[in-house]
Amino acid sequence: MSSFTTLLPVAAAGLRRRKTAFAGSYVALTFGVTLVATTGSLLADTAGDDSPLGAPSLHKVLLFTSAMAAFVAVFVVAGTFAFAVAQRRQEIAMLRAVGATPRQIVWLITGEASVVALAAALTGCLLSLPGAPALAAWLVDRGAAPEGFTAHPAVGPMLLAAATGLAVALLGAVTAAVRAGRVRAAEALADAAVDRTVMTPLRWAAAIGHLIALAGAVGYYLAAPTMAPTPGDQAGDPQLASQWVMGADLLTITALALLAPVLVPPLVRLLTAPLTRAVAAAPLLARQNALTAVRRTVSTATPAFLAIALTGTAVGSTAAFADAMTAQNRATTAARYVLRPGEQPLPADALHRLTAARPGLAATATTPVVVTGLGAEPAAFDDHGEDSPATVPTAATVVDGDLAGAWHLPVDQGSSAELHGAAFAASTDQARGHGWHLGDQVGLRLPDGTVTHLRLALVYRTQLGLDEILLGGDTLTPHLAGARPTAVHLGDRPADLLGGTLTDSRAPGPDPGAHYAWIATSTILGPALLYALIAIVNTMVMSVADRRRDFDVLRLAGTVRRQVLATVALESALVVATAAVLALAVTTLTQWATTTLLNHRILTGQATIPLHLPWPALTLTAATCLTLALLAALLPTHLTLTRPTPAR
Secondary structure: OHHHHHOHHHHHHHHHHOHHHHHHHHHHHHHHHHHHHHHHHHHHOOOOOOOOOOOOOHHHHHHHHHHHHHHHHHHHHHHHHHHHHHOOHHHHHHHHHOOOOHHHHHHHHHHHHHHHHHHHHHHHHHHHHHHHHHHHHHHHHOOOOOOOOOOOOOHHHHHHHHHHHHHHHHHHHHHHHHHHHOOOHHHHHHHHHOOOOOOOHHHHHHHHHHHHHHHHHHHHHHHHHHOOOOOOOOOOOHHHHHHHHHHHHHHHHHHHHHOHHHHHHHHHHHHOHHHHHOOOHHHHHHHHHHHHOHHHHHHHHHHHHHHHHHHHHHHHHHHHHHHHHHHHHHHHEOOOEEEEOOOOOOOOOHHHHHHHHOOOOOEEEEEEEEEEEEEEOHHHEOOOOOEOOOOOEEEEEEEEOOHHHHEOOOEEEEOHHHOOOOEEEEEHHHHHHHOOOOOOEEEEEOOOOOEEEEEEEEEEOOOOOOOOEEEEHHHHHHHOOOOOOOEEEEOOOOOOOOOOEEEEOOOOOOOOOHHHHHHHHHHHHHHHHHHHHHHHHHHHHHHHHOOHHHHHHHHHOOOOHHHHHHHHHHHHHHHHHHHHHHHHHHHHHHHHHHHHHHHHHHOOOOOOOOOOOOHHHHHHHHHHHHHHHHHHHHHHHHHHHOOOOOOO
């Protein structure tokens, strides 16, 4: 305790002198806790059947949004607090030189970081109270959440977000403090001058661990279809491929971010090679500053890297899956025309009205429903029709009409002509996951509560844009309780469109089902991307505030204000360029892997899609990062240079 009280005056002086650094740490943690608490509060209000029919599971979307938010927040918060400590290397070196022990250094840093982190965690929780309802309203407006969905104050998610933020902040600060405190007093001042060992053993271990996890996840997913079936195991389900791809993308981004201290210096040398022949001082100074202050370069480049890499991988993967869905649906669609709802839903009796208006018209209506109890034995339902806790809601499609008139599905077992009466069809992955075989009887409850048992009459290869359970409509339509069809597949143009929109299946165009994929991507990526952009400004301001002494030295050496600003601008541009190159490498790798997976594992024999990089999204994000970085660096620098020139 005496060691801590001895350093209290030093801590107080440090808080006053380094207001910008502490403010930057406060901002990073505040918005990080806000982001995690906001998404966590919404996640607590969803479970199971919580989405409009046809839309992706709201619970899953918010689960990935929370994971993405936590992923970015952990990186930014830990990096910001560690950067704030790294900025104080000279101060720590002086304390070590005058006799401060490593334990005293750690106590000092921990105390200061705790004060800032506690205040930021509390502020972040308070900001999440209006943030969660705003995000819920955004989801409702875009049809990804049911009407009336909103957020309710939840203490659990806020406490979890605050605790996680505190732990990550203190871990980043204390780890940096321990590393700085280990330097011997005689070497402390020399170590403060130039970054020596930036890649620590802990960072090496984390990077290698993420690479091992990435290899294990990819290997397991690829091997899952060849493994012995396990009840409920759908790891290799193509409809879950996008989730596996997102996980692999995040592991790749994390591994590369952890290896940034190794990758950044050679990349900076490569990008600045033409500057070595420059005559002006600004390019040479910018290059040398980036190479000498590796910690600063890595810390300021990390938010930009996260923003560009997340945008590239998320947008690229979504576009690839949307292209695959469109190509696969075009290959399997048998009907010439598809009638879908326009501004108003199609009437419940749309199929009857269309065929009555034009006798002989081949038409098949499809209606999405949610059933429960799939895979359950008759004993799973009690006398009151209650299902067992093991049963879960499952999305299904009721096919009213000839299945072959709507789709040419790749059949694994059975025949599409058998989908009538008390029969149903399932995808290969559903059949494998539940242990079903052709002819098995399966119990389920229909949307109106009716309990029935159906025979598995068809097993077809899983399709990206089609539910994995198809139910015959001739016996189930009376139990749909007024549900309206979302599509009517037609062999010829109908006499009446019933207020819907008619699409020619032979005409090129994106699949309508991809609309929800883009909404899900925006929901998952948007908050994390916004936070990463805020972090760019935050770290740049912190970086410039720590360089006032450097600017004073340059001015004493005769450098004019314009040259200092040019140096800062070039260094900021170099940081963003380095981040953009690393992000482009990640995007290229992940897009190649995603396209290969889709072509050789999911679309085999049906269609192929080319490799495309999301250049518009990458360019826009990189330009935004560059603009923010320049503004955040040049404005504080300009204000700093307006001070009177220090005495020589």
